[in-house]
Amino acid sequence: MGLEEETGGSAKDVPPTEQELSAEFDTTLQKYLRGEGADLEALKDKKLKGQLTVREKLYGNSAKAAAKFEKWLMPSEGGYLEAEGIEKTWRIKQDQITREVDILSSRNQYDIVLKDLGPYTLDFTPSGRYMATAGRKGHVAIVDMKSMELIREMQVKETVRDIVFLHNETFFAVAQKKYPYIYNRDGIELHCLKDVTTGEMIGNFRTGLGRTETMQVNPFNGVIAVGHSGGTVSMWKPTSAAPLVKMLCHHGPISALAFHPNGQLMATCGREKKIKIWDLRKFEVVQTIPGHHAKTLDFSQKGLLAAGTGSYAQVLGDFSGSQNYSRYMGHSIAKGYQIGKVSFRPYEDVLVMGHSMGWSSILIPGSGEPNFDTWVANPFETSKQRREKEIHTLLDKLPPETIMLDPSKIGTVRPYKKREKPTKEEMEAEKEAAVEAVKDIALKKKTKGRNKTSKRVMKRKVLIDKAKKPFIEKEMQEAGKLAGKRKLGEETELPASLKRFVRKKAAV
Secondary structure, eight states, X not given: OHHHHHHSSOGGGSOOOHHHHHHHHHHHHHHHSOSSOOOGGGOOOHHHHHHHHHHHHHHHHHHHHHHHHHHHHOOOOOOOOOOOTTOOGGGOOHHHHHHHSOHHHHTTOEEEEOTTTOOEEEEEOTTSSEEEEEXXXXXXXXXXXXXXXXXEEEEOSSOOOEEEEOSSTTEEEEEOSSSEEEEETTOOEEEETTSOSSSOOOOOOOOOSOOEEEEEEOTTTOOEEEEETTSXXXXXXXTOSSOSEEEEOOSSOEEEEEEOTTSSEEEEEETTTXXXXXXXXXXXXXXXXXXXXXXXXXXXXXXXXXXXXXXXXXXXXXXXXXXXXXXXXXXXXXXXXXXXEEEEETTTTEEEEEETTEEEEEEOTTOSOSSXXXXXXXXXXXXXXXXXXXXXXXXXXXXXXXXOSOGGGTTOOOOOOOOOOOOHHHHHHHHHHHHHHHHTOOOOOOOXXXXXXXXXHHHHHHHHHHHHHHHHHHHHHHHHHHHHOOOTTOOOOOOGGGGGGSOOOOOO
16 A cells, blocks of 8 residues: 555556566576476486586576577567457457457458459468469469558469469469469469479379378478378378378368468368367377368467358367367358458468458457567568578478478487397297298198198298298308408418419528
């Protein structure tokens, strides 16, 4: 009470003490530490103890630097839509949100109607600055989302099925009627992928698992996931003729799939109207959400999941951190508009939907990352910064052979394990076990005249000799190695025809 009289305000206006700031810093520091440190006191090896001491000090300094950067260089905080009392967040409409947000955010809510050129699909650059959109009737456009200006618009005069940016906004690929084409930012055709003039084909495989309707790339490891008509999801890398993983996810065709930005979760939807969340570390389903026949799925940077079904888009959120998704927001577009693609815009709380009559943008609070890293993606980069980043990206690019399920193994060395030589008794035991296994094999019964006892004994003997053969060859190889070794200084007996060339020793 006395504090309020002196300051003229409440106790909440008092700045935090050093103790509170220290506790807040310690909480942030624990987030960046790699678990508990090694127990150095229990080590007897002084050399190992010294090496681990230096390593633990390095980890501690790195965690402190990361905690300081988060406090001073990442001041923005993401916030979700919160309801009061018996209110539900998924009942809140877009016009109610628009009345409460600032002018810049309200500009991100719009509808573009192009009736004669849809349905539309779209894609964003990693920074969220540019959007590429394409209509089924051949309309292609590149839009600057910061200034809302149209950069390039063209008509390819062919059916367009999909569009995607390449490494940045300077190049994009369009899946047209028969072949995919690559264009630059000015709309100039660079390649038609029926005849690539530069580069080479990395892989061309037949899955043998049925028709494919959806394909996505895991951003964590670069592995390609393909959904098939039999309910199977297969994962591929460019240099492997066989799939790395085959998962039976649904009892019907896969209609959509998406990867979480951390690469550990995958969402799939089947024709049986179920969305399943999969943990890719164990390849197990962690949640099944019934009642959804989504044609398209997409994860936001903060882990929200958007699903497009007919003319309704629903957003699910995991707010407890236990991989348990629940209903967060929903939006219904005009009746009769069919959603073909949903995509979250990076670093913005925006969800864009491509539908049969154009595309629409709505606000989804908490979906985008509030703090961007300029080394990863910079929405405000200049042309000079873009060129420098492009050079660094090309220098850091890894070959396709390095794509694997666990990219943390890249750069590591498999520990060498010295194989102990088996003793003679162990080799004999292995040989006897192999012979006994052959004796237990049941021979196929032949026709009359070919099933005599003598022939059966002869076949059994051939099988036993075949089982003994690798062990005998190994014994002979070891014997040859011993015979080939000669001690230093040991004299070799020469044939009589060569003895006259031997230098005689000087007489003592």
